[in-house]
Amino acid sequence: MSEQTAAADFAALLRELKDRSGLSYGVLAKRLHMSTSTLHRYCNGDAVPADYAPVERLARLCKARPGELVELHRRWVLADAVRGRKGAAGAAAAETPSGDAGSEPGAAASEATPPAEASRAEASPADVPPAEGPRADAPSVGAPAAAPVGATNTSPSGAGARPSALPPADAPDRTTPAPARRRTRTAVLAGIAVAAVAAGVTFAVGLPGGGGSGDDGDGGRHRPVGAAGATAEESPSASSSPSSTASASPSSSAEEKSPARTPAGSAPAGAPDGEERKSGVPVTVQAAPYAWESPCSQRYLVDKPAGEMKPPPVEEGAAAWVAAHGAVSSGQQYLRLTVQGTGPETVVVDGLTVRVAGKRAPLAWNDYAMAYPGVGCGGGVQTRAFSVSLDSARPSLTPEAGNEDFPFKVSESDPEVYYITASVSAYDVDWYLELKWSSGDRSGTLTVDDGGRPFRTSGNKGRPAYEFPIGGDGWVPEGTTKLD
Secondary structure (H helix, E strand, C coil), rough: CCCCHHHHHHHHHHHHHHHCCCHHHHHHHHHHCCCHHHHHHHHHHCCCCCCCCCHHHHHHHCCCCCCHHHHHHHHHHHHHHHHHHHHHHHHHHHHHHHHHHHHHHHHHHHHHHHHHHHHHHCCCCCCCCCCCCCCCCCCCCCCCCCHHHHHHHHCCCCCCCCCCCCCCCCCCCHCCCCCCHHHHHHHHHHHHHHHHHHHHHHHHHHHHCCCCCCCEEEEEECCCCCCCCEEEECCCCCCCCCCCCCCCCCCHHHHHHCCCCEEEECCCCCHHHHHHHCCCCCCCEEECCCCCCCCHHHHHEEEEEEEEHCCCCHHHHHHHHHHHHEEECCCCCEEEEEEEEECCCCEEEEEEEEEEEEEECCCCEEEEEECCCCCCCCCCCCCCCEEEEEEEECCEEEEECCCCCCCHHHHHCCCCCEEEEEEECCEEEEEEEEEEECCCCCEEEEEEEEEEEEEEEECCCCCCECCCCCCCCEEEEECCCCCC
């Protein structure tokens, strides 16, 4: 899908929502805290937002239905992915001229070498020892490299060195090489260069996996590189053993090796074009651990007094706010997963499994609400919504009412978005997800976490709670704000 098509489809749905709302660009831009021109570019398809949060807020302001929210996110994912590929292609194209230009000095130097060597070959007998055996300009068939190597090494500066000074102008006979000898030496040097390149290519092709360790047996195709936030193990089939996002071992030892924290999603470097999609993981997962179902339901625990806290952020600033305060999701965590194929083939998402990495007593920190008192919050039921209780001995995902359960199908042009609400009251829990996928004769498991760390959610029962009044200058105990 081209960038114009993806961006146009995304913008068309935005315009439809905007027109149906009856609100002007100015009113919407003011409520979204962005400029009118920026919003106009989004709706016209001239630009694609780098983050989905303002798009979702715009859709909710325009009273988008749950199905429209899912479709809008799908179109944004496609438009953003096409834009990213175009940027990468542009960067590669920008590097090409410099590479071509860099080869010109080398070519010029190779053209200048034969005259310099000819000059040295025509030097006086006192400078060059007498040759023994066949002449340098008539090398034997069995040793074609002898003459040029010897001629090159006669330079005082080393092999292939550039002469330090030009011969005197009054001695043209010394600087003019013999035509027959120059042609012969040039031909020999060209033959040696071709033979060296051919030998290098043959040696490289003969190495297993480009020179990797010989005990891997898969040509080095088990270490792909791709998107961050998810790691994986792939189950090998009977005929091949490509890996997912991190290193994978054969089935006999797959459970003995933990996956390395390498990103997921593409084929290994050096894979041929025809094998790229077969050797790489056919699915990618992007996790948004600080998404909000609505500000009314979002709270964080922070080990700081209210006087040292900054005002509550908007959703797109939540990750930075959490990092700055060392905050932990309080009571529940709302997680948005975007799952997309890396190619046209269909990938089946078989299920999501919740794994608990640690449980402790709930944090004894202050509880801060992100909603402003008296401000209403809206939100629809998502079409791929799940919930999990982290208090359970074996937590598992349960579809929300009216939602379907796994499996689902994804591809590059048909991504899926899953919304997960993880709640907890009695513990401070570290947890992560495992996504199982299959495609043809391949299958694997992606580990989904918070950039290499588990998600963290803590109960908040009995903790001091605070809220931030609109127009106020600080946090106050929750429930004490007087509403007009």
